[in-house]
Amino acid sequence: MGSAVARVGRAYVKQRVGSVSIAVAARSWTQRFAFVLLILLSFGIMLVGKADTVVVSRARTLLIDLIAPVMDAASRPIASAKEAASTVQELVALKQENARLAEENKTLLEWQSIGRELQSQNAALRDILKFTPDPRASYVTAPVIADTSSSYVRSLIVLAGQNDGVVKGQAAITGAGLVGRVLEVGRRASRVLLLTDISARVPVVIERTRDQAVLAGNNSDNPELQYLPRDVDIKVGDRIVTSGVGGNFPVGLPVGEVARLADGHILVQLYAQLDRMEYLRLVDYSLPGILMQDLGIDTSKAAGVTSPGLGKLPRAQ
Incomplete structure (x- = not known):
């Protein structure tokens, strides 16, 4: 009985060794001729596309339809992340803009107060001097x-x-x-x-x-x-x-x-x-x-006009 078990074990080992040898040989052959196979596959696809463009177009359309939901699902987290990052940037920019506008508003309020004071002083001085405004140009x-x-x-x-x-x-x-x-x-x-x-x-x-x-x-x-x-x-x-x-x-x-x-x-x-x-x-x-x-x-007629005691006035320049 012991010898039978030994024979079975040796047969199993030989079978495994043979399988491993075949796998190693196939992998070596594939690695050696992979580039050539890829070129042949490319030519084959091109020939199929030239031979029947309708079939290739349908296959491409079917592939796009199958991949589109996956790509959409994969892109949603990226789009959401981009949108969130954009929102954060906008919030930071708005905060900075709000601070700047608040500072400008503070400055403008100060100038408004100064302007009102100067306006009242100007009105008072004009009243004292009986100031006549310049004619409108x-x-x-x-x-x-x-x-x-x-x-x-x-x-x-x-x-x-x-x-x-x-x-x-x-x-x-x-x-x-x-x-x-x-x-x-x-x-x-x-x-x-x-x-x-x-x-x-x-x-x-x-x-x-x-x-x-x-x-x-x-x-x-x-x-x-x-x-x-x-x-x-x-x-x-x-x-x-x-x-x-x-x-x-x-x-x-x-x-x-x-x-x-x-x-x-x-x-x-x-x-x-x-x-x-x-x-x-x-x-x-x-x-x-x-x-x-x-x-x-009249200045429009000043050229060549004479005046008593002054003689002829020079031509206006």
């Missing part, structure tokens, strides 16, 4: 159609004239500041004399020190400040605005800032970029002007 916006500047003159031509309500002497400004004034007016176009022209003179004031001066053009990009007091404390960067003296321009129109101090000359950089202007606003401030105010002469 009217304006015409016109495109610049030509630059007539040369070595001897600095001017522009704008497409607006008498038909549009333009009058000689009106201020020409941009959003940055004063550019010049209307010198000649036609029916459809006008010529604007720039602040950089050698004949341009504008009464101005240094905003920081309140010292008055005259901005004189010199046919360069930087006009010069003249007639300043000897002890003036002027610095580079000081803001220059119109003073209103003479009645041609109102008080406070921005002009430019001190660019440099060189050899006793104080040069100003204009706020308006004269070489990049496309539109100009021609403003009528309804101001009398120096000729109308002091001599009783």
Whole structure:
């Protein structure tokens, strides 16, 4: 009986060894020719697709239908996680924005209180001084159609004239500041004399020190400040605005800032970029002007008019 059991055991061992040997051989063969099999399988799929595209299309559609629910189920947690992360980020951003807005609101409330106080003080001072408000300005916006500047003159031509309500002497400004004034007016176009022209003179004031001066053009990009007091404390960067003296321009129109101090000359950089202007606003401030105010002469007819004791007045520039 013992020998029979031994024979059975040996037979079982031989069978297992044979099975393992076959499995090892099959695995080795598969690994050796796997790449070739994959290529053959790819060609086979391509041939099947070419042979009967309807069958392949149906199979692909069926496969997509089978996989779609699985992909949808797998993507839902990811989408939920993304949505949750996005919500958290939005909440953090909203919290920061709320804090910023609260700080801005606090600042605005402080300025509102200061503004109301200044408004009441301004009203009281106007009442004491019997202040008359400046007349409301009217304006015409016109495109610049030509630059007539040369070595001897600095001017522009704008497409607006008498038909549009333009009058000689009106201020020409941009959003940055004063550019010049209307010198000649036609029916459809006008010529604007720039602040950089050698004949341009504008009464101005240094905003920081309140010292008055005259901005004189010199046919360069930087006009010069003249007639300043000897002890003036002027610095580079000081803001220059119109003073209103003479009645041609109102008080406070921005002009430019001190660019440099060189050899006793104080040069100003204009706020308006004269070489990049496309539109100009021609403003009528309804101001009398120096000729109308002091001599009783209509400024629109000032050129060539004579006055007793004064002789012939020079042509208005």
